[in-house]
Amino acid sequence: NAGVMQNPRHLVRRRGQEARLRCSPMKGHSHVYWYRQLPEEGLKFMVYLQKENIIDESGMPKERFSAEFPKEGPSILRIQQVVRGDSAAYFCASSPGGPYGYTFGSGTRLTVV
């Protein structure tokens, strides 16, 4: 019974490149959330998706960031033209829905050089 799977665990990109972060939710979970964590900080909400729908993207920067959760396959968080300030740990979480604490993955640590 695998948990939330994120890959890659570590990603290094040069400024201006694209970063693609993948998240496979737990089996049976149709709700996916993305959070960003800067060093010495708590997690900050970015986006909440259900299959093929973005439900809440209020925490997502307006430019360069996008997220999807297709009918088949993992959820993808995409960052175009990365800048140094995008360096952070990005966590995905999933839930079956409802007001319950959800399960987080181990994160992708993005470093922009």
Next chain:
Amino acid sequence: GQQLNQSPQSMFIQEGEDVSMNCTSSSIFNTWLWYKQEPGEGPVLLIALYKAGELTSNGRLTAQFGITRKDSFLNISASIPSDVGIYFCAGQLRGGSEKLVFGKGTKLTVNP
């Protein structure tokens, strides 16, 4: 935006001691959650609180949801070395999209 104030920022204790940390907010939450995060890993849920005034235990951990729905505390009794990590409180907003608002964390160090 919503913000959780978590204290203390860090704690250094001896093995066997009890620990207490808390979170306050200016916003009302319908759910409070406590997570633990170890280096290089994602947060792991420790305790979830759903009702105002609720007191819940999970082994050596006890947490309470404040009666005003604006605060919560977490106690750890008889600490052990593996309790080391960063503890986060998180609130889930009323009528929201199930997103969580996190505190900045309490970093716990346990000396054997």
